[in-house]
Amino acid sequence: KQEVTQIPAALSVPEGENLVLNCSFTDSAIYNLQWFRQDPGKGLTSLLLIQSSQREQTSGRLNASLDKSSGRSTLYIAASQPGDSATYLCAYSGGSNYKLTFGKGTLLTVNP
Amino acid sequence: KAGVTQTPRYLIKTRGQQVTLSCSPISGHRSVSWYQQTPGQGLQFLFEYFSETQRNKGNFPGRFSGRQFSNSRSEMNVSTLELGDSALYLCASSPEGTSGRARQFFGPGTRLTVL
Helix, strand or coil: CCCCCEEEEEEECCCCCCCCEEEEEEEEEEEEEEEEEEECCCEEEEEEEEEHHHHEEEEECCCEEECCCCCCCEEEECCCHHHEEEEEEEEEEEEEEEEECECCEEEEECCC | CCCCEEEEEEEEEECCCCCCEECCCCCCCCCEEEEEEECCEEEEEEEEEEECCEEEEECCCCEEEEECCCCCCCEEEEEECCHHHHHEEEEEEECCCCCCCCCCCEEECEEEECC
């Protein structure tokens, strides 16, 4: 069974801290991995997409890395802000199907 | 470009009823996927359509069905609703026609409550 695990399930940090969210997956034949943000009761916003041939992607204060051999991805958030508070989900696309397999997410709270 | 739109945003139904949810993808996108999100199970894949054809289906009972029209808009239908069908239903569109390598863009979701 294909699985995605996100650690920690919840994280609370003071404003300004740098932080790392972790994602591990069991399928080695992935096409890509995406990180999403979800605000309460809302849809998903795509933050970063890493193709299987890439090692990392950056967008502003966000940096995502991918290590296919170990089945791991990390999302690094620099200088966190209260507006970063949300649930962060990772998901990969792999195999011969056309679906995303999601983790359960990390609930991030950035305190002013 | 306008984003993915879903209608209605909220629905309240009773057990045994049926419901139809609608999704309009981003203009030019031909792939539409549906996901169910619940607190217990998280996000689970329902099905994916491309050019009016269902290419993949998740592990859901036959009460869940969908279709895609020639303009790429998609609908999903749930018949004989059960309490456990209460969830946020999310639609995603993608320009990718093959291999699933493109970014997926999600709509705001339809919140379905079954009483």
